[in-house]
Amino acid sequence: MPRAQSQKRHILVSRKKKVYMSDTLTTQNNTFEWSDTFDLGYQPMDSTHREFVDIVNVLIHCPDEEFLAAMDKFKIHALSHFGQEDQWMTETEFPAGDCHIGEHAAVMASFEEVYALAKNGDTKTGRGFAKELQNWFPGHADYLDSALAHWMFKRTHGGKPVVIRRTIKETHLE
Numbered sequence: 001m002p003r004a005q006s007q008k009r010h011i012l013v014s015r016k017k018k019v020y021m022s023d024t025l026t027t028q029n030n031t032f033e034w035s036d037t038f039d040l041g042y043q044p045m046d047s048t049h050r051e052f053v054d055i056v057n058v059l060i061h062c063p064d065e066e067f068l069a070a071m072d073k074f075k076i077h078a079l080s081h082f083g084q085e086d087q088w089m090t091e092t093e094f095p096a097g098d099c100h101i102g103e104h105a106a107v108m109a110s111f112e113e114v115y116a117l118a119k120n121g122d123t124k125t126g127r128g129f130a131k132e133l134q135n136w137f138p139g140h141a142d143y144l145d146s147a148l149a150h151w152m153f154k155r156t157h158g159g160k161p162v163v164i165r166r167t168i169k170e171t172h173l174e
């Protein structure tokens with residue numbers, strides 16, 4: 001495994017441990033919901049990311065007896081999601097894609113570890129992993145996926161995507 005990949009993997013696993021330790025500190029409303037801030041302006045990626053958010057939210061909140069099935073669903077999604085992005089980067093010779101591809105690989109390696117534990121009845125570790133995915137996704141989308149979205153959009157549309165986000169302002173009614 002290249003050096004960058006093993007470093008990324010270590011970081012993810014370390015952060016994951018932090019989540020396990022701070023389980024009791026989670027907020028009351030821990031629903032993982034789609035936010036307009038996740039929109040990157042490249043439709044194929046945005047629709048996959050909406051699916052990611054829904055699937056991870058199920059992983060976090062589903063009943064224990066449905067957890068393994070949710071893990072299976074996550075694996076199918078993640079292989080397709082990360083596989084598609086990896087393929088875009090490879091086929092279009094996206095510059096500096098190694099770090100991004102390495103981060104996907106790190107998530108899948110961590111997944112396989114917690115999946116093996118979940119099969120032996122340890123759903124708590126799997127829940128911690130799912131919460132860590134919730135923490136991980138906004139930064140990954142912001143720093144790595146957004147660069148790829150711009151790159152892909154430019155190749156297909158000839159310019160940078162324009163993302164229009166709703167702004168919610170507090171209104172005081174008298």
Ligand SMILES: [Fe+2]
Pocket residue numbers: 049081085145
């Ligand atoms: Fe992505």
Ligand SMILES: [Fe+2]
Pocket residue numbers: 082085100104140144145
């Ligand atoms: Fe990605």
